[in-house]
Amino acid sequence: MSKLESETETKLSMKELAQRFENLAHDVFGSCYQSSESRSFTLLIRKSPVWGATTCLQMGTAADARLFFSHDGVQSLLSQIWWGDMRRSTEVWRLLLTFFCPVLCYTGLISYREEEEQKEEEEHRGGDFTHSTYGTTVFSFSDIKHMGGPGGAADVLTLCSPGVRRRSAPAKRPFIISRWRQFWLAPVTSFLGNVLMYFLFLLLFAYVLLADFQAPPPAGPALSEYILYFWVFTIVCEEIRVTFLVGSLSLRQRLRSYWQDVWNKCDLTAIVLFIVGLTYRMFSWSFDAGRALLCVDYMVFTLRLIHIFAIHRQLGPKIIIVGKMMKDIFFFLFFLGVWLMAYGVANQALIYSYDPRPDRIFRRVFYRPYLHIFGQIPVEEIDVGKQWDMECTSNITEIEGGAEPCRNQYGNWLVVILLVIYLLVTNILLINLLIAMFSHTFSKVQENSDVYWKFQRYKLIVEYHSRPSLAPPFIILSHLHLFIKRHIRRVPSVKVHHFVLELKGKAANRLMTWENIQKENFLSAQSKLQRGSDSERLKRMSVKVDTVLKQVSASRDYEHRLRALENQMEYCSSAMSWVVDTLVQSNMAKPSRDPPTFRESFAGSTTSN
The missing domain is CATH 1.20.120 (Four Helix Bundle (Hemerythrin (Met), subunit A))
Structure with a gap:
């Protein structure tokens, strides 16, 4: 959606949001891949009924989600599709040798994954599938070759249902035909x-x-x-x-x-x-x-050979770097073109006062100043004050007829100055600017070269996955075969299920349930990790410190209050002692029969008051 937005601020905010969701998709898929490899593969190629019957891989391609495609799980699926029924550990020289001598595909030179699949099937049969949420995925020709017969989508659901054995093909092909197809139908x-x-x-x-x-x-x-x-x-x-x-x-x-x-x-x-x-x-x-x-x-x-070598792990990132540098060259050529035109027109007008031929004008205005950058400077044209053995004329009629015009000596000093300035700017300023741009592009792409290469690898695998097994010019035979098979016999393609798989009923519900479980597990793990992170610890520590400070400040208030009460109590006690002393003195001054005791004096004084 950010590609369709015209406002810059909205586009940037949408890109940031897209990056956030891409990171979430990458992490959630990583949790799914750790739980079950086959089920996570099915998540990538399953048609989503919510998003216009598209798949995760198709949406990632449209969104240019390079980080998502760089995940090991996505690359593992692409590797399995790329190698078909052959093992990924097969050396390239074995494939080339079998390509020139096809009979070798029936020997042990090429190793296939049939033995691994048989072991997995035996393990699945011996295991407990009562709590399984999904079965095996569909990614190789051996898994889907029986889907072309009667049953169609029902066979797909049979493959995807847990604990259910695969339906047998209507007619099992002989070993010669099946092994031939296993080798030649691999991308x-x-x-x-x-x-x-x-x-x-x-x-x-x-x-x-x-x-x-x-x-x-x-x-x-x-x-x-x-x-x-x-x-x-x-x-x-x-x-x-x-x-x-x-x-x-x-x-x-x-x-x-x-x-x-x-x-x-x-x-x-x-x-x-x-x-x-x-x-x-x-x-x-x-x-x-x-x-x-x-x-x-x-x-x-x-x-066009450059695109072919994009599959190579070392050459692929370098091809991406070269493509990025080509954009830098266009910016460099813009600045260079400005200086070429400025210097070329001035140089031509100063040296030749009249030369109307377009071919010579183009050479002297653009071509020769461009060669000046690489050191090819014609001294006989620049230093016109010397006598050079060249025939020239100042006759306008002869010049228009094709004769070489004589050079003007009046502005020779200015031509030399312009040449010095031109070489200074182009050879020192612009060339070093181009080198700096190349260095910046190289360092920027080199950091993420593996991510760029994996995204480019996906596009190449999709391209050759849809291509026929025969290459031009023999591809015309494959085109005729496809025309008869698709349009005359009306046989649907089964190879498309490598990248697009439609699930219905219980199989789709079980897969979505498993996906939701993995999502909740991921969110809970993220919340725990967030709570245990250093930033959260610092936040909790700051909250505790604030609480302690509040308690300390409250205790200080209580201490001030206690001190004030103590002062008041001391004042009251001193006042009471003064009152008692005064009353005692006043009672002693009066004559009495029996001198009252201290208690009686205090009680009498209190009663009178």
Whole structure:
């Protein structure tokens, strides 16, 4: 929602709130993952009926929740999807060797997870499921391959129900077919196949441009060039399938999602350049222009290799850093362009009083000042006071005809000063500014490079998970197979359940109950941790100190009151003693028969008073 907000303050507050909820999602999922791995996986791929039948992974992708995707539980699910039925500990060289020699998939060279699953099933059968809230998750082809037959969603619920044995497939495939599908339907196999075939595509493209680019029809193109055309055609077919035929979004949402990806823009640019270059190449009048466009297009196709290596743990973060630095270069080029234009126009006007040819103006205003930054300074143009052996003319007619104009010697001193200032600003100020920007970007991204890489890894896994097992140009066979299977035989896709799973009835209720239990456990643990934290201890200590201070102040008030009462008592006792002495003296002065005692005198005086 923050992406749709226009006000800056509201957008920032919404981003802060989104970051808070992302942290909560990360922590709650961590609690779920510690409790049960399979159930936490199901939480990630379960359709949410509240949020438009979307999943947690889809919402995290839309919200750009990199921290959530960096969780070990999310990455563990992605690794299992990436490797399919093969073990994650399988070496890459084994996959490459099996890719070139497919028969090896039936040997022990590739290890599968069947033995682990059998052990888990035996443990589940021997265990007590009466208190289980959910069963196993669905993430591999072996778990869902039987869902394509009759039963459909009911089979999914059967898989998800606790204590219920899986329904057997309508017809169990032979070992040869099942093992073949286990190897070739894994996304990692599709990725390696696409990488190898893409290298062959670049080699073929380079061979056509360098050694076999023949003249326009009817003399050309050659056979290798026709193969290249067909290869690009299969790439275009795959782009169309991914953009318009995969997913349940509307056409507008698909186009928007496609355009938001930088690499999709790169693919679209490469395809458009290839089509335009191919069109120009077919005519004699535009043959050279078409070849030039195809050469530029080869560069774009080659740069596409950067995206392929994003799956690598060491190269992936570096690719992200390079992408961030490209933005810094655009800011640098803006400042550099200002100085190039300022110096180039002034330099050209001072050295040449009249030179109307646009090609020479462009070279001397932009191209040569740019080369000055790297030390290529033509002394014969700057120091015009010396006599150089060059033919020139001051005739306007000859200059307009293409002759070299003579240089003006009047402003030579000013040209040298401008050159010094230009080199000072560009070579020292702007270049060091660019280096500082690169250093800042590198240090900023390097701290969170692992988080960025894991988020990028998810996108790459989703991309190759939806791709057919065959790579271009053989992908056309997969397209024909998918067309017959989806549109003629009307067989639904079962591979989609790796990332999207729909639960209904008791299975959904049990899963939500378990999720709520984990949420409450997490909140209680957080509250305990918060109470036991240092800040809470300091707060409690400050409260106790305040209470003690209040008690001390109250005791001081009591002490002052007691002292005042003591003073009053002393005053009263002294007054009473004075009164008694006075009465005694007055009684002694009167004659009496029998002198009264002290008690009688005191009693008599009290009665009279």
